Amino acid sequence: MKKEIMGRRVAIVVVSLVQSLLLLLLVLSPTTTTATRTNPSVIIVGAGMSGIMAAKTLSDAGITNIQILEATDHIGGRMHKVSFAGINIEIGANWVEGVNGKEVNPIWTLANDLNLRNFFSDFDNVSSNCYKQGGGLHKSSVVEKAIETVDEVNGFGEKLGATLHPSGKDDISVLTMQRLMNHVPSDPVGMVVDYYTSDYEFAEPPRVTSMQNTVPLATFSNFGEDIYFVADQRGYGSVVEHLAHQFLKTDKKSNIVDPRLMLNKVVREISYSKSGVTVMTEDGKKYEADYVMVSVSIGVLQTHLIKFKPDLPHWKILALYQFDMAVYTKIFIKFPKTFWPTGNGTEFFLYASERRGYYPIWQQLERQYPGANVLLVTVTDEESRRIEQQSNAATKAEIMDVLRDMFGKNIPEATDILVPRWWSDRFYKGTFSNWPIGVNRYEFDQIRAPVDRVYFTGEHTSEYYNGYVHGAYLAGIDSANMMIKCIKKGMCKFHIPAKYT
Template identity: 30%
Template sequence: MDPKDPLSADLFDGSVLSHIERQQNVCPSVIVIGGGISGIAAARILHDASFKVVLLESRDRLGGRIHTDYSFGCPVDMGASWLHGVCNENPLAPLIRRLGLTLYRTSGDDSVLYDHDLESFALFDMDGRQVPQKMVVEVGDTFKKILKGTEKVRIENSDDMSVCQAISVVMDRHPELRQKGLAHEVLQWYICRMEAWFAADADVISLKNWDQEHVLSGGHGLMVQGYDPIIKALAKDIDVHLNHRVTKILYGSNKVMVTIEDGRNFIADAAIITVPHGILKASLIEFEPQLPEWKVAAISDLGVGNENKIALRFEKVFWPNVELLGIVAPNSYGCGYFLNLHKVTGHPVLIYMAAGRFAYDLESLTDDAAVNFVMLQLKKMMSDATEPVQYLVSRWGTDVNSLGCYALDLVGKPGDIYERLRAPLGNLFFGGEAVSMDHQGSVHGAYSAGVMAAENCQRHLLQKLGNLETLQHAYFRDEVLEGTVPIQISRM
């Protein structure tokens, strides 16, 4: 700390604390760092509990990896777009109902594609020939058997391994599950779709943990109006400061001082950190005192996946009236798929999605080059494909505000990693999807993590003030629901 700065380290030892307290309001104050849905949820709860809350966000917008773009004339989510778990148990259900938002249901609970059923799809080979539907279904059944076989491999091995390694073991044991020719390429496409769920390649996904996530019931649905209305509703009346990149956090038993890029300081009784896990892994925020070794190790041991989208708007629809268009290849890296947003919005829009190493490789290209690559694939599938009139390209892996998409269980990670990630340090609390209880990588998981961090922070500060009985409950949590989350658009 600058010795000329009047807010020196003595502040946290209490020598000038009384001076600071005289300038503070009686109500507790909290700085929320990060304006994704986790940070906004935390700020919402504390604001509604009459805390003094300031939210600092490095971007020029709120939402974090929720980013609904409207330039196509319809909402296009370039980050999170699905509600995983279309049920009243989803913590976002009350807000979705209150806002009257609609969902387009893409799958039930037992989909082999994780967020899509095999009800509305068309797969093509590299020469543009459509794969017979019967083959796709049969290979899907084989894929389920392979994944089932990996469970036995996990039980037999005390040491962790990658999902890719486990699949190889199953194939060696059961050669009848091996596929040849076109069927092999279809199997690779299924693996590609599995990798998309984790935003990582199968050779880095932990066998021990890959299927341990608690996925809520009700299947999966696309947010027809996008996620932006939820962000706006949660952020209403919050004291938000955009373009405020935090570079340093000085924390102690009494106060927290947060320094932003231009050198300005914010002081509060506590802080909640909800920045993306990639930011913490890259050590872009300095902590004083330094984070303890157990916290640093937890941050290091948890991976971050990457998934990107290339949104294409055309003059008119030239593709089949299906939800999902895919291209198969000899390996999962070469496979690809398009989400048909025309089914959801009525606008001629396709979304190409890429995950893992392929997502990073696309980020190495210019926007034009990335679009040209995707269009080559599309033209192989449909010879009458026209050029897009507009496009959008995400770059979450290299975006300095995110450095990736969501948490990834790496091979051999410790079993208590999430407990250590979410554990507070005095008056410093941690949110974000990476610390979610059983729902990492989901919007509702990030929301719940923000709720949890806010409630813990609130309890901590009120206990210090001796007012614990005034503890208020989470935003929307106590509302009694009737019926189900609205699914007002069915499959066409």
């Protein structure tokens, strides 16, 4: 009897030990928590600046089990060169903005490391190059007065912004700021100068743009007021390629051959749970991982290109939908010969139309592309959307009418035209984000916040530099560091301060 009892006790102890061991194994299992894994798997959606920089940051931290899925046939995203009339031009990002200040812009460092061909953009003489709608030039003193007025209004805005609550609860639009100073331009010169100082930077009009988050602009306050136009035949996107080469395998010709980068992979569905993620692409392929980093534009996130399962929480969707994806269209036109002024002080010129935003900002590119006879005209917002929906021939006809207005009826006909269509492109749905009135710091933190194992990055998640290349670069680092902190330290909660703190 004692032996039988002892045997039962031994059996109970053994069973208990087995159960404890199984429980311990379950707790430590990578299927329940990947925060303890040394090399978890991560899918990165998008190979633009933010996606590549996030991947590089993860790789530098020892997280190398990554898969990058890019919808197009190239890396770089909105930093993209195309061939036009025998030269490579940039249809997306073109400038390094914010140079020669108290801090060094990281993109300026990369551009110099690669010895990218670039040119200082000198806007100082633009007041002498403002054309009337009916022909001829406006007096430079009139244009200069309009520019000085804008500077005065912005100076008032800076002082006012410093008194407002940092949460943004008291924010106003740039237009409201103008009204407070009794300055809402309505004449052709006033409107084109207003466009030049506002829309040309933010791609949206003053009535839309947040004052508190744009006056002053952190880019120029921190990195300097100078900007440089990149005109290198390798393309501005070579800075992204340079970063990618630092962690992806290349062949002897420096072509990326790393299987972790997959092009022409259009992500259509992201399923997520507390144990992992599954990503489905348009070609029917399925990819599984522990985490996913979504680096598509906020314009894409506002569409149904990518379906999330389950749906993103309401707070996330609402925050994403409140932010703006602006449209900034650079139209390139080639001519058989030059008929516009060239030389110092003539690079930028304005067209002061009675119709605000109608082909207003022009740039002759003789320094950047000698002998190419190419002009660049910039339109934004509603004009961009209108132009995208008409033929290139119709756009060319409108442009020729404007140029004949400025330079006379006998100018030669354009031979080539390139009209980017960022708004119509389902992979971008615009060019860059703009901070609109009504979005406070609270909503912006919600845009940046991860949802379970789904993380977000892109220029729209940059705290101070949304809309800029350096913003995309820094956002990739910041978002990756959030994920690294979760993976390596188990610190997975993203703290969002209360709405008006």
